[in-house]
């Protein structure tokens with residue numbers, strides 16, 4: 001493995017001048033080649049005029065040196081010392097754009113692969129090792145992830161107010177947002193074809209919150225914002241505003257005296273947004289969930305800030321007694337730093353760490369809520385974890401439920417929580433089952449046949465209806481780090497993620513003549529197994545709320561109205577390729593089935609952007 005220092009943009013270029021523009025990140029990959037190219041990510045840069053593939057940033061690795069570095073078109077290292085001896089980056093060069101987008105993709109992946117988050121290596125949903133990254137895919141105010149071409153495509157456009165070129169591949173928010181789409185597609189591939197608006201919206205929320213987590217992990221940005229706001233992040237800040245330069249550049253300044261103190265952005269997550277369960281607009285829906293979770297993050301931070309400020313004040317007293325001088329200039333500020341660092345770790349573990357618990361198929365926000373509940377419940381139950389951390393897990397569950405209720409995502413805690421005695425039909429945690437006691441779990445992981453047998457013999461445990469065919473997903477064996485104590489002791493749990501899914505028919509009451517009267521959707525069950533104790537950590541079934549059925553009908557009606565549905569051969573291009581901007585529809589046996597709905601999801605809802 002090679003560990004090298006790569007540059008990442010701190011904030012959108014036009015916002016520079018407030019603080020440093022780029023900072024370093026240590027990436028660890030098996031190898032690096034010109035491009036940059038590594039084992040799992042490859043930057044392919046096309047010349048805007050000719051469309052030819054450009055050589056890409058050159059990678060220099062001198063024999064005597066352990067690590068290498070990238071140089072620009074004139075063979076100058078893109079990181080150099082300026083006349084004051086300070087390190088700087090050649091921000092204006094094409095090579096910097098190629099290397100910084102590469103670095104931002106790897107940094108985003110590292111956040112998910114953290115031992116305490118997913119605790120495993122990521123897999124792409126497509127059948128090839130590398131995600132292709134196109135930094136300048138053409139002129140358009142947008143960016144997107146496309147499974148069919150295994151790629152992230154970043155476009156550029158002219159700022160409507162300044163006339164300057166805006167490169168979406170230089171925006172850390174947008175690059176980490178699109179990378180999160182590719183990552184989530186590998187974790188929950190069923191979402192790509194889901195017709196439930198909340199399933200689509202969940203993709204958007206995870207993408208936006210990943211951009212927030214990236215911002216919160218930027219040392220320089222945190223320094224700046226804590227100083228600017230005296231540690232208070234309850235109001236709108238660079239953390240809660242997604243895609244600022246982009247938002248500003250696409251929104252025409254209505255008049256010279258327009259109030260620009262409220263910075264424009266693509267999305268603002270600090271304000272709670274009302275939620276309509278039957279809504280069919282993924283971007284609009286996603287803001288309700290993202291804002292609810294962003295406010296949970298702020299609540300977690302405020303709680304830690306209190307603790308860390310008190311700790312800093314204590315340290316000041318002790319240091320004063322001992323040395324006659326204080327340790328922290330301002331305990332509130334140093335407390336804020338510590339609190340933000342711990343909060344972003346806890347938040348990443350809670351939100352991103354719950355993604356492997358998601359049930360397969362068409363899922364809802366409540367399904368995600370239950371996955372986060374089950375993940376925290378596991379921490380709360382795991383006796384090797386220190387008591388105060390287990391208590392904190394319980395508190396985080398309470399806060400999550402409060403935020404979801406406040407946003408109207410759930411009517412009451414029974415939707416998410418496993419209630420005493422009555423339990424919860426969709427989530428059950430910490431129980432034993434004889435089926436597991438005698439089972440060879442290594443075989444269950446390795447052998448598809450064995451896994452199928454197990455599921456078929458225990459349909460009731462998994463909620464699989466009798467006599468219908470079902471699918472077994474690849475099993476994941478994870479050595480998950482649950483906690484690290486102050487003396488750096490790491491506490492691990494060996495988990496197995498087992499997923500089975502099947503198709504369900506539902507009425508298709510879409511008022512379009514000739515449309516099939518029923519449609520098929522995918523549902524399923526996730527079983528999280530504790531490998532060492534051979535017990536079940538959690539079982540989660542896909543949501544069957546009837547409001548979701550209404551929302552699906554609205555989504556299909558809208559797709560039909562917008563002429564975005566293409567049946568059978570209409571959805572294939574002249575060379576047999578799948579047409580990009582359409583949803584494939586199939587109606588064999590008079591049952592409607594749609595696929596590729598996610599293809600319509602880009603960084604901005606072109607309709608909403610106006």
Ligand SMILES: [Zn+2]
Nearest residue numbers: 204207602603
């Ligand atoms: Zn998106």
